[in-house]
Amino acid sequence: MTDFQKYIQRYLDLVPSGDWVKELQTSGEKTIAVYSKLSEEQSHFAYAEGKWTLKELLLHLSDTERIFQYRILAIARGDKNELPGFDEELYASQSFANERHLDSLLEEYQLIRKSSRILLETMNPSALTNIGTANGNQIAAETIGKLIVGHNLHHLNIIEERYLPNL
Numbered sequence: 001m002t003d004f005q006k007y008i009q010r011y012l013d014l015v016p017s018g019d020w021v022k023e024l025q026t027s028g029e030k031t032i033a034v035y036s037k038l039s040e041e042q043s044h045f046a047y048a049e050g051k052w053t054l055k056e057l058l059l060h061l062s063d064t065e066r067i068f069q070y071r072i073l074a075i076a077r078g079d080k081n082e083l084p085g086f087d088e089e090l091y092a093s094q095s096f097a098n099e100r101h102l103d104s105l106l107e108e109y110q111l112i113r114k115s116s117r118i119l120l121e122t123m124n125p126s127a128l129t130n131i132g133t134a135n136g137n138q139i140a141a142e143t144i145g146k147l148i149v150g151h152n153l154h155h156l157n158i159i160e161e162r163y164l165p166n167l
Contacts (some may be wrong), residue, residue, distance in 0.1 A: 014157075057163075064088070077127070084135065
């Protein structure tokens with residue numbers, strides 16, 4: 001198993017069922033429920049120096065999902081161009097998430113998740129088996145869809161373990 005396969009496996013292992021498109025809906029609902037209970041003040045909380053605030057984390061989920069959507073679309077449509085990686089720390093530092101209202105970030109997350117669901121629910125299943133190259137690694141469009149779920153659940157676990165107990 002390559003380092004890349006080990007890296008993504010930790011996210012794939014978090015997907016609780018084989019119906020990952022349904023899990024896309026469920027993980028989105030869980031995220032919305034957690035963030036809907038936060039006050040504007042609480043959303044500025046980071047559990048340690050140098051860690052993202054809850055706002056930054058939410059926008060990280062949205063940014064990552066947008067990138068994953070594009071990768072799914074490109075690979076499913078047969079694009080053979082190598083798709084670039086991205087630096088999540090750079091994106092977070094340039095997001096200005098903390099200057100936005102929590103409601104705005106939550107609305108954005110909801111719309112991106114809805115867009116992912118529509119993209120994946122309406123895609124021909126054979127297109128999801130297409131393989132492409134993203135960030136220097138071969139990956140199937142379907143695997144990227146599963147990564148959206150696993151990545152989201154990974155961060156929900158961190159929120160529950162490290163953020164919420166301190167609020």
